[in-house]
Amino acid sequence: MGRIISIANQKGGVGKTTTAVNLAASLAGRKLSVLMIDLDPQGNATMGSGINKNQLQITSCDVLLGEANVAEAVMRSPEGGYDVLPANGDLTAAEVQLMDAPMKEKRLRQALGDGPADYDYVFIDCPPSLNMLTLNALVASQGVLIPIQCEYYALEGLTALLNTIRQVRSAANAELSIEGILRTMHDPRNNLANQVSAQLISHFSDLVFRTIIPRNVRLAEAPSHGLPVLQYDKASRGSVSYQALAGELTRRRKAQEKAVVDG
Secondary structure, three states, X not given: OOEEEEEOOOOOOOOHHHHHHHHHHHHHXXXXXXXXXXXXXOOHHHHHOOOXXXXXXXXHHHHHOOOOOHHHHOEEOOOOOOEEEOOOOHHHHHHHHHOOOOOHHHHHHHHHHOOOOOOOEEEEEOOOOOOHHHXXXXXXXXXXEEEEEOOOOHHHHHHHHXXXXXXXXXXXXXXXXXXXXXXXXXXXXXXXXXXXXXXXXXXXHXXXXXXXXXXXXXXXXXXXXXXXXXXXXXXXXXXHHHHHHHHHXXXXXXXXXXXXXXX
């Protein structure tokens, strides 16, 4: 199994699902093998990948409850070029059942450990809360990619997530690290957005991706067509930005791997 990355932020509407779908498609466009796991009961990443959440036979819910394995549940995004472990509203019931289950926070980690090992990247689209589903994602991951909108309350929410990551690292997953902080829905004409962006860079330095995802109409339209923006409008600013992010992510990973080899 390749690099497993949770895309998480307990604040809703910051671009988690948009990032999961479009980063997966952009890396697949680079001929990399990608699995995108939908762990949000809303199933938006599933629908945005061109898969009807209302017609699913096996979902990530079944995998978490041990009723199916990853290989049985995985579907191919028709246009995206990547695999999807889909989700729908059944995940809400799964979260309740997991509360009393043994090894409840390690179910996804175990499932991925028994799953196919030929992916370069695995992305987990987390729900907008720090619940049992998000905890499963963090325990299963090596990195956390944090989309953040440059607005007034953004830094407060980020602090809570960073505390959770530290707790998970100390209690259940010592190898968990911050993959990077991604500025999303950015409008350079907004002074507050520029101020928050500068604060992020000042505080987190190289953890902040150089790539910035702009507000973009085509990016917002693509999910209603069940398409990543790369397939919906390849030349749009949103598409170009996610392709740039894919390049930056892969370069970071190569640099990290080289550093490990060089000791």
